[in-house]
Amino acid sequence: MSLMNRIMGHVYMFVESCAMAIENIMQNRLRSFLTVLGIMIGVTAVIALITTISAVSSSISSSFTSMGAGTMTLTTTGNDLKDGLDEEDMKRIIDIDHIRGLSPSVSLSCTVARENVSETSISVQGTNDTYFEVHEDLVKSGRKLNRIDTENMSRVCLINGDIVESFFYGVSPIGKTIYLNRIQFTIVGIYESDTSIASLLSGSPKILIPYTTALKMNSASLVTNATIYLDSASASKEVQPKLEELLDEIFSYEDETYKITTMESIEETMKTMMSMMSALLGGIASIALVVGGIGIMNMMLTSVTERTVEIGLKKAIGAEPGQIQMQFLIESFLLSMIGGLAGVVLGLILSAIMCHLMGTDFVISYGAIALGVGFSAAVGIIFGWSPARKASRLSPIDALRRM
């Protein structure tokens, strides 16, 4: 026989084996269905978990890019001589190429009082005019903080909706006075709390005051926290080394005097956490796949025993052991794939529903589909192997004697 004929012979054999396998699966519809159920549930769980998690994480990263890209946060611990940045240092930072501006952030926790109402532990933040320039839509009514406020250490503040509600119910607060740690401030504006993840991470303040004023209230003179604004999201790689160089100089080249966090690095961490989570949950779900595989193995073993005579007869009329093995392997592979594909469809439907409920965009994860399909193929072959091998090794005479 020529090589071509031999190859075609295998092809015909393969096609025929598939047909026989399908016929056998259809012959025992209920049993096949119950067997397939295990794999289906496993794949459904894997797909639903992974797709949902990746949808959530992609929606998180898109909110990062929309709100946090192009900013860096700087935290300084400084050295013995100097624990933060002074005016001069901040000017030098702003002079670095691609840095658009800098806003210090000086956090305070204040007791806020007006007339006979008072509340403790209100988060107050000292900032500057740059902050308002960057967040253009921040102020709802009244005015922004300006350079004069910071230069003069003015006792002016902007308050958010929470404070308006607690202290100025039914009254216009602008122009009114309020006491922060017993110091009198004039309210110049109302702002809307920034809901970006970046500011949620740092805890969003309820009252904004000039940072110079805040420093004085803290009995400090140096800024230890600041947000740096870049002129483009992609500039951070270029800016970071220059910034580090400058900060090294400011803090006399001592180790660990400051920390720069880019939004990209936070996003990176979030992504790692998400993928670890999906790996963990996916791993748990894949236990269901193993259980499904055992179900398939069980069914195949039963099937081999039931079809002993058939196998013996086929061997007697010339079937090679390998051909018998292939036929059973195809059968378990198909069973598993049927379960796997049904699981993929169900899993996608389920994750679409979950994404809808959580309000995130549903994104089909092709990786998860490939994983589900690949997993079920592997399960079919791995768990079908030993029954198929058992079938191929049946002795034809023993089989035929049972007739």
Place this chain on the structure above:
Amino acid sequence: MQNGKDAASSLKDCFFKMTDIVKKYLLGEEYVTILKGISLEIEEGEFLSVLGPSGSGKSTLMNIIGCLDLPTSGEYILKGNVVLDLDEKELSHIRSKEIGFIFQNSQLLQRMDAMKNVELPLIYAGVRPSERHTRAEEMLCKVGLEDRMHHMPNQLSGGQQQRVAIARALVTRPSLLLADEPTGALDQTTGHQIMDLFHALNQEGHTIIMITHDVNIAKNARRVVNIIDGVMTEAEGEVTFA
């Protein structure tokens, strides 16, 4: 030591030769010898019948002849192949190419129609589908089942089922047709029809070994050997054939 070249050429020419075939089975702790040194030589085109009482070892011998089982000791050459030297895969090739089996109770696959049953050996031999169909059809016509091709086995009579089994055995054009009690389950008339078919096939040149415990059936063959308690003897006198 024999001359190597001579041995090789005589091996190649050899159609069927069994020498001192012994088959033992382990029963409990003891070996029982079922075939006690059987020697048999067959020419191409012969029609041989193996006659013996129940339990004499006929089916055991047929399984060895059909390469389904290997003897405990002895030598067996079939179409130039030293059967005892072959591995599982090679044995299955011999079964596929050289041997056509007809079992005692026809042994069709119940879930396939007559046509598919006949096609089955060709599937394992890797024959192209279109050729498979024509050859199976041809064989079913030959055994007189042209109008029963797509009947399921349970829709066929015992004799018809046996014809399907014969068609299946012949479809690979084997060198050797092996039949174990081919008429065992059939009435006399149907048995005769099957025997007529065997005669016709033998006339066409098919080599046939038929196993039976029925002297009248055995007489159909040109040559009869007796097997009693695992020992083979050539039947006395030539049996006349029709």
